[in-house]
Amino acid sequence: MLTDMQDFFRELAATSPHWNFIWLYDPVQMDRVLGGLWMTIKLSLACLVFSVVIGVVGAWAQEAKSRLLRSAVQGYVQFFRNTPPLIQLLFFYFALGQFTPSYSPDGWLEVPIISNVGWAIIALSFFAGAFNIEIFRAGIEAVPHSTREAAESLGMTRLQAYTNVVLPLTLRISLPALSANLINLVKTTNQAYAIAVPELLYQSVSIWNDFPSAQNPTMLLMMVCYLGLVGLLSLGMGQWERKLRIPGYGV
Amino acid sequence: MTNWTADQPIVRLRDVHKSYGQVEVLRGISMDVMKGEVICIIGPSGSGKSTLIRCINALNDIQAGSIQVEGQEVHDPRLDKLALRRKVGMVFQQYNLFPHKTALQNVMMAPVKVLKEKPAEVETRARALLKKVRLEGKENHYPGELSGGQQQRVAIARSLAMRPDVMLFDEVTAALDPETVKEVLVTIKDLAAEGMTCILVTHEMGFAREVADHIYFTDRGVIVEHGPPAEFFTQAKDARTRDFLDQVL
Ligand SMILES: Nc1ncnc2c1ncn2[C@@H]1O[C@H](COP(=O)(O)OP(=O)(O)OP(=O)(O)O)[C@@H](O)[C@H]1O
Ligand SMILES: [Mg+2]
Numbered sequence: 001m002l003t004d005m006q007d008f009f010r011e012l013a014a015t016s017p018h019w020n021f022i023w024l025y026d027p028v029q030m031d032r033v034l035g036g037l038w039m040t041i042k043l044s045l046a047c048l049v050f051s052v053v054i055g056v057v058g059a060w061a062q063e064a065k066s067r068l069l070r071s072a073v074q075g076y077v078q079f080f081r082n083t084p085p086l087i088q089l090l091f092f093y094f095a096l097g098q099f100t101p102s103y104s105p106d107g108w109l110e111v112p113i114i115s116n117v118g119w120a121i122i123a124l125s126f127f128a129g130a131f132n133i134e135i136f137r138a139g140i141e142a143v144p145h146s147t148r149e150a151a152e153s154l155g156m157t158r159l160q161a162y163t164n165v166v167l168p169l170t171l172r173i174s175l176p177a178l179s180a181n182l183i184n185l186v187k188t189t190n191q192a193y194a195i196a197v198p199e200l201l202y203q204s205v206s207i208w209n210d211f212p213s214a215q216n217p218t219m220l221l222m223m224v225c226y227l228g229l230v231g232l233l234s235l236g237m238g239q240w241e242r243k244l245r246i247p248g249y250g251v
Numbered sequence: 252m253t254n255w256t257a258d259q260p261i262v263r264l265r266d267v268h269k270s271y272g273q274v275e276v277l278r279g280i281s282m283d284v285m286k287g288e289v290i291c292i293i294g295p296s297g298s299g300k301s302t303l304i305r306c307i308n309a310l311n312d313i314q315a316g317s318i319q320v321e322g323q324e325v326h327d328p329r330l331d332k333l334a335l336r337r338k339v340g341m342v343f344q345q346y347n348l349f350p351h352k353t354a355l356q357n358v359m360m361a362p363v364k365v366l367k368e369k370p371a372e373v374e375t376r377a378r379a380l381l382k383k384v385r386l387e388g389k390e391n392h393y394p395g396e397l398s399g400g401q402q403q404r405v406a407i408a409r410s411l412a413m414r415p416d417v418m419l420f421d422e423v424t425a426a427l428d429p430e431t432v433k434e435v436l437v438t439i440k441d442l443a444a445e446g447m448t449c450i451l452v453t454h455e456m457g458f459a460r461e462v463a464d465h466i467y468f469t470d471r472g473v474i475v476e477h478g479p480p481a482e483f484f485t486q487a488k489d490a491r492t493r494d495f496l497d498q499v500l
Contacts, residue, residue: 150343150348150349152336153310153336153341155365165349169351172351246351246393246395248394248395
């Protein structure tokens with residue numbers, strides 16, 4: 001059955017030179033595709049988590065008493081929102097990468113402690129995190145001040161009121177905007193291509209550089225993979241939104 | 252730190268001044284509230300009633316004068332505001348429940364998170380409190396699924412769960428329709444009958460007359476007149492008080 005299908009595509013490649021689905025019958029190319037997809041997934045998940053953490057902490061810091069802290073956060077947000085993510089990535093990798101220490105696992109090779117994958121995660125998390133801060137801040141502002149006052153009048157500290165009352169409500173208000181930003185993030189992970197992170201785009205390009213006849217099918221595959229990933233994420237976010245819905249409470 | 256005893260006023264205000272920017276909202280307020288007393292504050296809109304009551308649990312700061320609760324200076328910068336607020340419960344006009352928590356969770360949250368009490372013990376107490384405010388069977392309802400009167404009673408139970416010594420009520424029936432006003436007032440009356448010290452801002456004159464030990468009438472940031480209800484409602488001396496009473500009675 002599987003070999004029948006592989007034979008079919010081998011034949012197709014022979015007859016139509018633009019439609020070589022090479023990764024369906026060549027195990028080496030299949031590994032490249034799967035490896036790239038897996039890297040894209042790992043990159044996305046890591047950046048999702050870190051960017052949401054940055055968003056939550058940053059939104060909290062924007063309300064801090066210290067003016068210095070508030071303007072530092074504001075500066076960060078403005079910087080990352082108003083410069084292209086690709087340039088941020090290159091800046092992190094090439095400019096900051098120079099100054100990070102390296103170590104030598106075998107006494108021969110010098111390996112920087114932050115790999116290109118590490119830099120991609122850092123740069124993309126900061127990029128998406130800046131948007132998340134703004135998204136959560138808008139959500140916080142939509143929580144009535146009186147609700148927070150009620151928490152404080154019960155003796156809660158600012159942090160307790162934030163984590164127990166403000167944040168859960170903010171999350172519900174912010175979820176649609178957060179979904180949109182996280183979807184954007186998943187789509188932006190392929191910019192890590194520029195610093196040679198072996199994610200889906202990088203692997204696909206390598207495949208069609210080696211086998212130009214595989215270019216059309218590989219592009220098609222990439223589109224399908226991104227559609228699938230983003231589809232899964234939207235589905236998950238939708239589920240989460242439904243799970244957080246409060247009976248009788250309309251946001 | 253203090254040597255307050257129960258024969259001294261539990262809440263004591265002396266010449267309290269409060270301004271918002273240039274506007275002086277409280278212009279020298281003094282009052283004494285003894286333990287177990289029920290105090291009603293009445294007065295025209297904008298006279299500073301809410302401001303006054305919010306100063307007592309430090310939701311607002313003051314510019315001059317002194318507010319003491321159980322002998323502790325509320326606006327002393329060294330005072331632990333959070334500790335104060337655990338002793339002074341507050342119920343708001345707009346209920347301000349936590350909309351993402353059920354009635355039971357609303358009542359349980361502060362004792363568990365703030366006092367770090369065991370959830371199981373708090374739950375027993377919370378259920379008893381909800382029963383006391385006549386909300387048995389509504390434990391698992393969210394605020395959005397309750398009527399205004401029911402929400403307000405959850406808010407009262409939520410404050411009581413912290414075992415406060417004083418309760419502040421700011422026009423807690425003003426947002427309710429006439430039929431549900433009564434159920435909330437009955438709850439407060441029960442509370443007063445048990446000896447809870449209550450300071451209420453209210454427009455319910457009948458209720459004030461029946462339940463209050465002492466009534467204060469405020470106008471433009473000062474206390475114009477005060478006295479026990481029997482005297483206050485029949486023998487008001489000040490023209491402003493008489494005008495106000497003519498309008499509302
Ligand atoms: N946060 C604020 N900033 C500026 N002015 C305020 C603020 N809160 C209240 N005021 C002003 O202070 C005055 C007293 O307000 P307050 O809410 O204490 O009146 P009130 O007696 O409770 O009135 P009501 O019966 O309408 O509730 C009003 O003139 C109001 O406009
Ligand atoms: Mg008021």
